[in-house]
Amino acid sequence: MADGLIALDVAWRHDFDAEPVRLVSVLDRDRYEIRKIEFFRDGRIGFADKTKSAFGTQPGLLPVPTLAEVNADPEFEAREITMKAFEALWSSRVP
Numbered sequence: 001m002a003d004g005l006i007a008l009d010v011a012w013r014h015d016f017d018a019e020p021v022r023l024v025s026v027l028d029r030d031r032y033e034i035r036k037i038e039f040f041r042d043g044r045i046g047f048a049d050k051t052k053s054a055f056g057t058q059p060g061l062l063p064v065p066t067l068a069e070v071n072a073d074p075e076f077e078a079r080e081i082t083m084k085a086f087e088a089l090w091s092s093r094v095p
């Protein structure tokens with residue numbers, strides 16, 4: 001955790017065409033999203049940070065629950081990833 005930051009990669013299993021199927025976020029020490037990438041079934045990629053966003057993606061308004069809490073819901077499969085892995089995704093997907 002660099003500077004208290006945590007990166008999460010969450011698969012979301014659902015049948016909603018308008019919702020993302022994968023959410024990758026950086027959380028601050030209070031578990032609020034500060035950067036986020038959303039992957040949609042149709043190939044769109046949304047993103048958001050403090051200055052820009054695409055496809056309606058916005059950081060959440062509430063703190064993200066713990067991994068155990070997220071994974072307790074069978075629709076979700078969450079795991080922590082390295083900041084390096086997040087940065088690689090961000091730099092390759094966000095203009």
